[in-house]
Amino acid sequence: MEIVKNRKNAKSKLKKLAPADNDIVENVKDETCTTTVIKESGSFSDNYVVTYPASICRISCEVDLISATLLVVSLITRMYKLQEPKNIVFDELHYGKYVSLYMRNTFFFDSHPPLGKQLIAGIAYLMGFDGNYKFDRIGSSYNETVPLFALRFVPALCGSLFIPVAYHLMLEMGLTQWTSLLAALLLLLDNAVLTQSRFILMESMLLLFSTFGLLSLLKFRKYYHNQFCVFWWLWLVIGSCSLTCALCVKYSGFYSCCLAIAILGRDFWISLSSQKLTNKTLIIRLIVQTAVGVIVPIIVYLGIFYVHLNLLYKAGPHDSVMTSAFQASLEGGLASITKGQPLVVAHGSQITLRHSRGRTCWLHSHTHVYPIRYTDKRGSSHQQQVTCYSFKDVNNWWIVKRPNKNDLVVDVVDAIKHGDVIQLVHGLTSRALNSHDVAAPMSPQCQEVSCYIDYNVSMSPQNLWRVEILNRGQYDDSWCTIHSLVRLIHVDSNQALKYSGRQLPDWGFHQHEVVADRIINQDDTVWNVEEHRYTKSENQKDREREMISAEMIPTTPTKLSFWDKFFELQYKMIFSTVASVQNHMYSSEPLEWPLMSRGIAYWVANNSNAQIHLLGNLIIWYSATFSVLLYCSLLIFYLLRRRRLCHDLDEKNWQKFRFIGEVFLTGYLFHYLPYFFVDRTLFLHHYLPAFCFKVFLMSGLLEHIYALLINVLRRKLLAYSFLVLLFIWISVIFNVFRQFSVLSYGTVQLTTTDIIALRWRDTWDFIVHKN
Numbered sequence: 104m105e106i107v108k109n110r111k112n113a114k115s116k117l118k119k120l121a122p123a124d125n126d127i128v129e130n131v132k133d134e135t136c137t138t139t140v141i142k143e144s145g146s147f148s149d150n151y152v153v154t155y156p157a158s159i160c161r162i163s164c165e166v167d168l169i170s171a172t173l174l175v176v177s178l179i180t181r182m183y184k185l186q187e188p189k190n191i192v193f194d195e196l197h198y199g200k201y202v203s204l205y206m207r208n209t210f211f212f213d214s215h216p217p218l219g220k221q222l223i224a225g226i227a228y229l230m231g232f233d234g235n236y237k238f239d240r241i242g243s244s245y246n247e248t249v250p251l252f253a254l255r256f257v258p259a260l261c262g263s264l265f266i267p268v269a270y271h272l273m274l275e276m277g278l279t280q281w282t283s284l285l286a287a288l289l290l291l292l293d294n295a296v297l298t299q300s301r302f303i304l305m306e307s308m309l310l311l312f313s314t315f316g317l318l319s320l321l322k323f324r325k326y327y328h329n330q331f332c333v334f335w336w337l338w339l340v341i342g343s344c345s346l347t348c349a350l351c352v353k354y355s356g357f358y359s360c361c362l363a364i365a366i367l368g369r370d371f372w373i374s375l376s377s378q379k380l381t382n383k384t385l386i387i388r389l390i391v392q393t394a395v396g397v398i399v400p401i402i403v404y405l406g407i408f409y410v411h412l413n414l415l416y417k418a419g420p421h422d423s424v425m426t427s428a429f430q431a432s433l434e435g436g437l438a439s440i441t442k443g444q445p446l447v448v449a450h451g452s453q454i455t456l457r458h459s460r461g462r463t464c465w466l467h468s469h470t471h472v473y474p475i476r477y478t479d480k481r482g483s484s485h486q487q488q489v490t491c492y493s494f495k496d497v498n499n500w501w502i503v504k505r506p507n508k509n510d511l512v513v514d515v516v517d518a519i520k521h522g523d524v525i526q527l528v529h530g531l532t533s534r535a536l537n538s539h540d541v542a543a544p545m546s547p548q549c550q551e552v553s554c555y556i557d558y559n560v561s562m563s564p565q566n567l568w569r570v571e572i573l574n575r576g577q578y579d580d581s582w583c584t585i586h587s588l589v590r591l592i593h594v595d596s597n598q599a600l601k602y603s604g605r606q607l608p609d610w611g612f613h614q615h616e617v618v619a620d621r622i623i624n625q626d627d628t629v630w631n632v633e634e635h636r637y638t639k640s641e642n643q644k645d646r647e648r649e650m651i652s653a654e655m656i657p658t659t660p661t662k663l664s665f666w667d668k669f670f671e672l673q674y675k676m677i678f679s680t681v682a683s684v685q686n687h688m689y690s691s692e693p694l695e696w697p698l699m700s701r702g703i704a705y706w707v708a709n710n711s712n713a714q715i716h717l718l719g720n721l722i723i724w725y726s727a728t729f730s731v732l733l734y735c736s737l738l739i740f741y742l743l744r745r746r747r748l749c750h751d752l753d754e755k756n757w758q759k760f761r762f763i764g765e766v767f768l769t770g771y772l773f774h775y776l777p778y779f780f781v782d783r784t785l786f787l788h789h790y791l792p793a794f795c796f797k798v799f800l801m802s803g804l805l806e807h808i809y810a811l812l813i814n815v816l817r818r819k820l821l822a823y824s825f826l827v828l829l830f831i832w833i834s835v836i837f838n839v840f841r842q843f844s845v846l847s848y849g850t851v852q853l854t855t856t857d858i859i860a861l862r863w864r865d866t867w868d869f870i871v872h873k874n
Contacts, residue, residue, distance in 0.1 A: 177263035206234025209419035218351035262300020262307035275321035286802035295719035313359035316346035432663035451513035460626035467492035486553035490614035500530035513637035549618035730801035763803035
């Protein structure tokens with residue numbers, strides 16, 4: 104590394120050091136006190152630091168006209184008739200509901216983080232949206248109380264900012280302004296990116312935060328040899344924040360975070376061979392980068408969820424997904440039932456047992472019995488059915504009984520503790536919970552659970568259950584309402600009471616199966632007491648009347664710490680199975696995305712063929728797919744040639760070609776391949792982040808081909824012909840964008856002939872009203 108102290112001689116010195124890299128030399132005058140100049144993009148060789156005296160340091164402000172023009176054009180295309188159509192479009196149905204619940208401080212559950220919804224809700228709040236509009240179905244008209252422009256403004260703004268950010272990302276990759284402009288134009292002229300940016304959807308925010316995070320990371324790399332300076336910290340922190348924000352919009356932002364880690368890891372691996380960096384320097388840099396890359400995302404992530412959980416303090420329609428303790432912490436709902444009820448479960452307690460993991464349901468029994476034989480000819484016990492029922496019901500009540508006591512009245516509280524053996528008596532039928540060596544109806548590898556023998560007649564030892572409290576210690580090992588997570592172990596067979604997740608057929612009223620499983624330590628064997636009261640009457644008829652006519656007095660919610668709510672919500676978001684739409688007519692598979700075999704009908708007018716349909720620019724999509732194959736072919740060709748010591752490219756062009764692949768091809772694969780292993784309904788819009796990386800790769804490849812023709816092959820005529828073809832190609836892209844823009848805006852009343860003319864592929868399912 105060479106230090107040049109004299110500003111006057113800096114430029115001339117760099118010309119001697121790097122005469123072929125005029126762009127780098129010109130950039131020296133725009134830097135402040137200390138500038139790291141990297142001669143080769145993606146390489147750690149030939150790095151020079153130019154240091155100016157403090158007396159001449161200054162802050163300069165420049166306006167990039169290309170970037171500003173891109174922003175203006177993006178704003179025009181994204182904001183044009185933003186309030187049209189005044190109907191619910193596709194997933195606005197879901198995200199609009201979430202925003203409405205934010206306005207009413209009502210808890211909701213979504214499998215994705217809340218940042219995108221929060222940003223839209225913030226603007227809606229400033230515009231006075233009261234959240235009372237019901238987002239009931241796709242196509243419903245918005246009324247005058249809905250500030251529609253405000254709700255769609257944040258996605259449109261993010262979609263507009265994404266274009267110039269993509270331009271600067273390409274510049275930071277070391278590509279020329281023309282190439283960077285080309286990449287930005289291709290994204291600007293893609294109909295799918297346009298459509299996704301104009302409605303209450305999350306993808307535009309995801310793309311902006313991901314791209315800006317990578318841009319910040321590339322800027323951070325410039326200061327590797329001047330680490331811990333102001334800009335080193337600034338870009339590292341900004342990059343970490345932005346990538347975390349992408350993750351907090353959708354969990355698919357995790358793929359961009361993985362790409363960032365891969366880039367930094369790749370740089371660190373290369374830097375290990377540098378003789379200019381000591382072991383101490385490398386270790387300190389690794390520790391600090393890792394610390395910032397961990398601490399900053401944690402703070403941002405926790406802060407977003409802190410706001411989320413503090414805003415949503417009222418009970419709502421999604422409460423049942425959460426545990427009883429979480430529900431009881433919300434204002435209204437379960438809190439109005441459980442507050443004030445006895446804490447300690449004792450002999451004579453009347454309880455409802457809720458399954459604490461996965462699906463929400465309660466241990467349930469009724470007078471109906473298992474069929475004598477199942478459809479597979481297996482026999483059953485023909486005893487009273489025990490199920491898991493997904494709704495509140497009087498048949499969900501059970502009475503806790505010690506084996507050595509016959510009366511059920513609670514005079515003195517005889518607390519049940521960890522390890523105690525109990526019997527569970529069904530409240531309305533007075534039959535005891537039982538398990539025995541009979542195969543369960545839907546899970547023959549497990550034991551059947553049933554109810555039999557009135558407790559007043561006899562209690563067989565096989566009706567005994569041992570209470571194991573998983574989170575014991577907080578209340579002296581006592582079994583407590585809401586808080587205690589318990590497993591009930593059948594004493595005779597040493598198997599745990601388990602929710603199997605399988606649905607019973609007609610004879611079981613399509614309720615869910617409960618079994619006894621020899622595998623005790625699993626989530627589906629965990630239960631908790633939700634509702635609780637002490638038995639006051641020994642008479643069975645009186646007890647039944649108590650259960651049927653019991654009234655609860657609404658009270659204030661119980662307390663649950665932020666950490667308890669946060670970790671439970673994370674568990675539910677990551678591990679809980681949320682039912683998705685099966686066999687959706689517009690769903691598609693990852694193999695169909697590169698060639699855009701399927702689109703998505705977002706909206707269609709009731710009285711015309713005006714509609715919004717998610718389709719990309721066909722020319723861009725096919726060209727980008729071909730470019731991935733071409734890049735991989737060229738990369739293999741170059742690697743094989745270099746293995747034979749045939750260096751077709753000079754080191755600078757080879758490093759640039761390799762680096763765009765390391766970033767963009769890796770980014771494409773990171774954002775595309777995981778969907779092959781996702782077991783849920785997928786749509787075309789899931790491909791958009793991967794598509795953007797594919798466009799970046801294609802733009803870099805086009806620059807490489809031009810440089811190959813004019814600098815390596817020395818074929819100027821071919822190079823100029825290539826530029827002419829490129830111009831024609833862009834013209835065709837613009838024409839296709841203009842043609843299909845009617846499906847992005849939905850403001851043109853199309854005829855049946857118009858729709859058919861736009862159906863370039865047989866697999867595109869447009870909606871056509873008969874004239």
